Amino acid sequence: MAKYKLEYIWLDGYEPVPNLRGKTQIKEFKSFPKLEELPMWGFDGSSTRQAEGHSSDCMLKPVAVFPDSTKKNGVLVMCEVMMPDGKTPHRTNARATILDDPDAWFGFEQEYFLYKDGAPLGFPKGGGFPPPQGKYYTGVGYDAVGCIAREIVDTHLDLCLDAGINHEGINAEVAKGQWEFQIFGKGSKNAADQMWMARYILMRLCEKYGVDVNFHCKPLGADVDWNGSGMHSNFSTKHMREVGGKKYFEALMAAFDKYKNEHIAVYGPDNHMRLTGLHETQSIDKFNYGIANRGASVRVPHSFVNADYKGYLEDRRPNSQGDPYKIASRILQTVATVPLK
């Protein structure tokens, strides 16, 4: 038997964006614990905006397990928040109610800024701006990316791979101090669990550098010529990959147009600051699609058209603070309105 450190992680009740929370319990297991072996646990919901003070217990139900290579016998446990009966999902528990489909594949491109002392990493001390955007995207050298950012993003990648998270890549982004990683997963819950855990691992890693992760979609404001952060959501269903066709594609895009407001409602807060029609975005109140068009709401990859309208599409509207559970579910909800024949 060995003592394992189980870090139970959940989303709190703050709005519009929940915070990640975590606390540790120690339990003995013969070997690395399986999901079924992990017990429910409780926490004080009155401290996380999930309960009133007089009856404040909420329950944590483990739903996904990841090895934590930063600790001896470390385990990261993604949890859903349940009512005290342990069976009823808490109102803040989006995961419990979303649509899922193991044959729906999602690729999330998470953009974010690393912040130190109230400004993006590499911005001049005492205020002001570094030279304008241009050489930061995929940049190399101290001038472009600074000195600790690379160590952070590379370590983050290793920790996520150790955890079994399906990272597909990382890159320095358009603004100074801005980065991106991509995660691919099959099924909305699976892909979104991985994204939340990757966010958690990044935030925790940054603590020791005195750095914060700023997930806001326009942290420098809408009035300056500095990029915002998105979480482009690439998706494909079995039908899109195997049958596809121009007619189905056009019907799908008509449905996306019809439900554009419902999509924007779960694509992250303050998105009007980011979806302006500038900086490779479409305006928030319009829906369009375009082949290889990075100024469209949905970008259609060349590969999709070349394969007779089969493959995946990129919804560019979700932002960096969006909840991947809700985003994936909304996409599936709209897809479900389109007849397959």
Ligand code: ADP
């Ligand atoms: P770009 O920056 O050019 O938009 P990225 O390489 O950052 O592209 O991201 C592409 C994303 O598309 C990746 O997250 C990848 O996992 C995802 N992807 C690739 N194929 C599929 C597919 N068939 N279904 C869903 N997502 C996919």
Ligand code: MN
């Ligand atoms: Mn990308």
Ligand code: MN
């Ligand atoms: Mn990007």
Ligand code: MN
């Ligand atoms: Mn993209």
